[in-house]
Amino acid sequence: MTYQHRILIVDDDDMTRKRLTQLLKKEGYAVSSTDNGANALALLAKNPHDLVLSDLLMDQIDGLELLTRIKAQFPDVEVILITGYASIQTAIEAMKKGAYHYLEKPLRPDEVRHLVRRAVEKRQLQEQVKTLKTRLMAQTKEPLLIGQSRKILEIVDLLKQVAQANCNLLLMGESGTGKELAASLIHYHSRSRDKNFLAINCGSFAEDLLANELFGHEKGAFTGADAARAGLLETASGGTLFLDEIGEMPPSMQVKLLRAIQQQEVIRVGGSQPIPIDVRIISATNKDLKKAVNEGRFREDLYYRLNVVSIVLPTLRERKEDIPLLANFFLSRLAKRSGKRITGFSDEVIEVLTNYYFPGNVRELENIVERAVAMTRKDTIQLADLPPDLLEMKVFSFVQYDANIKPLREMEQDYIQWVLDKVGRNRTRAAKLLGIDRSSLWRHLKSFEIED
Template sequence: MNQSDISLLIVDDEPIAVKNLAHVFKKAGYAITTRQSGPGGLRAIEERPFDIVLTDLRMEEVDGMEILHRCRELHPDSAVIVITGYATLSSAITALREGAFHYIAKPFRLDEVREVVRGAVEMVRLRRENRTLRQQVDSYQGKVKFITQDAAVQRMLETARQVADSGCSVLITGESGTGKELLARYLHAHSGCADAPFVAVNCGAFQEELLANELFGHEKGAFTGADTLKRGLIEMAEGGTLLLDEIAEMSPSMQVKLLRVIQERELFRLGGVHPIKTDVRYIAATNRNLEAAVAEGSFRQDLYYRLNVVRLELPALAHRLDDVPLLAYHFLQKHASIAGKSVRDITPEAMALLTGYGYPGNIRELENAIEFGVAMTNGEELRADHLPGNLRETRLAFFRTPSDPPLTLEEREAQYIRLVLEKTGGNRTQAARILGIDRVSLWRKIKRHGINAEES
């Protein structure tokens, strides 16, 4: 979800506060609406839903609690954040119990507000996904693509397919952006419960109380504002798979509660007295070293062993650069289709830039680069000058040694064709597909550059 897709309503009767907050979040890319009075804020939420509502608590005529109540009544999926200069524990507890996502006391730091809003964005994303989960789940079966030609990753995928039907817990590790959630969906799609739900939750996006409510749900009347029974994500994943992303961010007390649910295969909703039996396959994912977390005492050893029955580790993209051309063309097709553009080829110089970059942001950064390139071109080719500046500035692909002059375009193209032919074992059909050209065009380029490559 892009920030531009997030609608944010700011309500405060202090014009300077409204102006400052609007400036910060407009600069961050959010779609901003502002109101400088309680009644104005009330009318705004009655006219349309907002993903996030940032409201002052103490205002004339209509206060923040009224806005919170009305928003929960009309738009229960919205996240309401209450801000006030009257920092009392009782008002904080009241706001949270009645459904506020978070409570911030004035004077506040802008970094603090940004962090709270980021957490609210994650919650909105999760709720959007789960609302349409059952309609989407059929499309996952047999259609989850994990694009790779890397031998180590292919061996890992073979292991994933072997354990997919076992139902045992799986721990997926790897840097951010390496595709941990995609691998979890791959496991689910190759299991016997592929027709059942796949549910994902980011454990680092919620405070402990909110995470408990999301995972376990609550009974009607469990707390003020709990007007209806709510099934938690574990119940929603019944018969299927629950991905616990960023598991290392879960608090110690929540780890105890989760361990009990996994061991006993039952849960209690918040406010509930009767156990609910569960049949869920748990997959955990993290970019942190869980063994180190166990050693330092921030992660429970018994939960670690419950989750780490099978471990799958995803390498950084920098360690599987052979996959860059395949992934680049996959993302090119995807984003050209989304944008309604006819771009279908990547020039050799652009591909040289893509394959010569280190990708600290991993696959996510590569996809962002291709999406940027698609946005920048109106033709049928994605050229080097269409790529983000950080890729264009890399020199790795253009120099023989640091002291040598840059390669010519012809030399770069020949170098890249030789590389692809080498990686495909001389198979021109496969090489042409990776290069995004037909076999005849490849044959002409091979002849022009004097490349010796036999069909294998």
């Protein structure tokens, strides 16, 4: 069953309450209303609400006083103030007291819908972050792939499904998409979850050192080998070994790894006695491993041994709807670590982050948030706290997500569509920003068959 967000309308004008109630019920919200602040506080105490829309000027308890009491008693509830006497000073005071935003009478339905949707989304994010923190603080050590998008939820379901099959897996995806986290999630849901989960980056070691790490060594195998040492394949026996950047493994090491997988045994460096192993191998790469096979840089027989099941992890730009949730999750954790009280991001920051390409994916987002926490002097992250190169980027990007180069006409169509979306489909403003008159814009719209 889909959760209905609850909204409380507080206004001493009967007509305003009625219109807002009808408007928001049509949008699918559960709406209740009252004509005074005292009743509003009683209703909030009785039933949880996500958002309050309150008139500013009311008898006994006015909007600003109601806002103060709501934030004191129900700090997670968002508040939007309604005023017929809007002023900059009133808006500043309301925002300082914790209001999400304010609406000016006469109310415009589109503006009401937009602000309510954004406020509810913020409230939803807060709840999701709170749930994630609760899970992290619980006794369970389950790894978390954070997100609510269809793509990431499908990936999590798939990872849990293949966890039960004791076969080798190949995880593919760009750097920073969470391949090691996915591997640890598979191990957690496998039948060998109580055994070791070990990881190594195959691109971080020279060949001799990698052999020593994977296979171990006997006493006296080389200078400084004062005692025998088990390698990762041996130590992880019964559990899972994660081989990151498997495509960087030298050819000679590929031969040794293939033999270990086929024979289910290892021979330590400097030794001669085979040691039986039973280990599940999860490999990961951000390269085209099949292409490497075709070019002779990676052994085909090893490729098929490792790639019993392959899973491609989505990039962050493929699941943009998860960016606000991830950003708020990182902010909550990093702000606590720094000792700062930071409540969230400005709408402009969320817009910039959502429109950014993120070549470094989730790892880059975490880095950006960490920098913003260090730089900010306010209780919300502002544009000035973001890296300068991020702010200098054009919001409309010509970077393509596939290898095909779009024709100029198609790029022009995309840009006009993007500008229209940014100005709320206002043709006059769009034409001004595009540097053309309205009749020229109309001809473009007709030519491109863009609906308005």
